[in-house]
Amino acid sequence: MYKVFVNDKPLFLTNKISKETDFQLFLLESIDIKQLIVKIFQNKIQKAYLYHPDESEILKTLKTKIPVNKAGGGLVYNKKGEVLFIFRNGKWDLPKGGTEKGEDIEQTAMREVEEETGVNQLRVTNKLQKTYHVFKRNGIYKLKITHWFEMQSDFEGVPVGQLDEGIEKVAWINPNDIPDVLKNSYENIKLLFEEEKKINI
Known part of the structure; x- marks a missing residue:
């Protein structure tokens, strides 16, 4: 099952029909995905399941309906085992950003961490999961697929936020302290910590 967050509300792409009752179920063949996303954005739907026997088919269809933004991000640890967070738009987040031409996704993640926080001396120690969320920019809905990497850093200076990125x-x-920080974070970030068993929330 894929979890795609639309305006921080879950849209589950699934090949199983469960007996829950607190969500709306839509069939891939009979739903206009764009309209479904608009309704979630307008708070008309709080939680939805999109069903098809082949989950990957749902994701493929979603990618054809909405432009995809590919991004890389880092779950970065220092020598003390602390995790690097950024604060932007009133919420705690992890450093991440879009790919540039000619970069592989790992290079993107490392560059973005360094640009957004000033933290360098990074090395990737593990490839983590991907997260999915739909956002709206200039009136256009886009699907952001973020590839996450666990990183270690020996950086000992003071991290500095990239001001032009807000x-x-x-x-x-x-x-x-991470559970407290995650109370004011995005669902995708919470999911990353939950799924990677990094923390009990």
């Missing part, structure tokens, strides 16, 4: 703060967060 980053107000950068902080190393102790693992014990």
